[in-house]
Amino acid sequence: MMRSGLVRADDQTFDPDVFTAILDAAPVAQRQGIERFVDGRRIRQYPANLEQRGELLAWVAGNVFEPGEILAEREVNERLLAYSEDVAVLRRYLVDYQLVERRSDGTEYCLTGSGPIVAVE
Template identity: 50%
Template sequence: MSAPDWRRLVAVLASQDQREVLAHLLLGQDPEPALAALKPKVRTKTRAALLASEVVDADDDGRLALRAGAFKAMLAASAPARPEGIERFRDGRRIVQFPANATERFELLERVAEEAMRPGEELSERDINERLAAFHEDTALVRRYLVDHGLIRRSPDGAVYVRDGRN
């Protein structure tokens, strides 16, 4: 079953006559009395719009009924895409969780290193902390992970951090 186009449903909801007939269907009531109360031209237009919305079907006798699963299909089709790979652990640039899997953790940290520093760039501890703050509130933790994973080097006195050209 293809998902109904939500714009057609919104168009139905924008019309008082169409909305009223749809309301009868949603409440499990017979929509025929509401349809019969409409002028013939409006009745034809209302039936056509409801059927075009793909939320309503007509049986062999022409009686209107809600299309089974239409709303569920519409919601599923409009659901946001789920992040994949290391993006599961980020919200934009921010790290929301460090992966338990070592390979994924390395990939995430590698991406942070690439986004935070250019190859060969040297930064003071203060400067690297400013950059890493965009990724996580615990800059010392991220900095330590980057050093431990060999993605950046720290000078022996801890004053300078460098991203090697090979990283």
Template identity: 40%
Template sequence: MAALANNDARTVYARIVLGTKLPEAVPDLKDQRRNRAVDALLESGLVDRNAAGELVASEAVFRDLLTQQPRRQPETGVARFMRLGRIERYPANKAERRYLLTWIVGDAIKAGEDLTEKQVNERLLSYTDDVVLLRRYMVDFGLLERTRSGSSYSRPKET
């Protein structure tokens, strides 16, 4: 790939990829510069010579580069729904949504803690900008309870 840092090599490579034959591919390049660019491309593996001796773009070089990349493992658990510690999307599946919400409640609010609505919102803000929706989901799923007076929230005893 370093060969493509050179402007001449990049131009020659682009023309070869498009199927143009040399030297017609780059008539404005002097032979010495064109030959140097071709040598760099051959050495890098970006181009090969076919049976007729013509320069062709190598298919193997990119395939080889891609196989060298580590495969990204599929995300599991709450990470499937989060990005950089924030909710990217809510799961459509209710069991998965409960799992996500339970994790967030456990992370944001300690058992036995009584918080005002403002305090709850401040803590949930690190997970989403829509704290009202998140708080509503938590209440609907029974993961967060509002006191009878309506002045504070807490986790139910079993969560």
């Protein structure tokens, strides 16, 4: 125990400073931006901060959709599955944040501003 530094050689008492030294020697890198909320591409949690949530959703939308591309709901769900098991919530967030447009009958989706999705009468 003394050779490991856990116990002081002079008075044979526990040395709590050894743990501080170990932790200081290898600090854990703090994640920045959307990396705080994802593991790879999977969303671990949605940010409570609405601006940060918007940044996360913009990142997802940019990875899922190509500009001008119109996708059926099934295709959107398949692509969103790489980011979350709950594709319905993620899809709704993308529409609510006005990153993705949805046809009124819910059958087609595209990036906002990518072209018209004709409304179903």
